[in-house]
Amino acid sequence: MARIADEEVGRLKREVPLEALVAASGVELKKAGADLVGCCPFHDDREPSLVVSPAKNLWHCLGACQAGGSTIDWVMRSQGVSFRHAVELLRAGQGGSPVTGPSPARSTENILAYCA
Ligand SMILES: [Zn+2]
Structure with missing residues (x-):
């Protein structure tokens, strides 16, 4: 498999609107x-x-996760995929999908209701 070019990674981090992905x-x-x-x-x-x-196209969790990063980090974490897979999803315009990662403490149906 060919290596993913740094320019493409940089482009996906800059040009895919993180706000829309989130x-x-x-x-x-x-x-x-x-x-x-x-x-x-x-x-x-x-x-x-x-x-x-939005200005930096970066995200950060100030709570328990203390995690953050770029559009690619968001896709990796929200969809539970590898770096390469995240790049492929973003490249295909499919980075924005409902969170599918394991969430043992919470069922998916109240994902929007837990934090008013
Ligand atoms: Zn968090």
């Missing part, structure tokens, strides 16, 4: 100054601790 994952984002905040789908979030910075 929204497509089922996270409702609200404006907070220059950033957007929402409920982190990766831990049992009681208050919005997921911060998305």
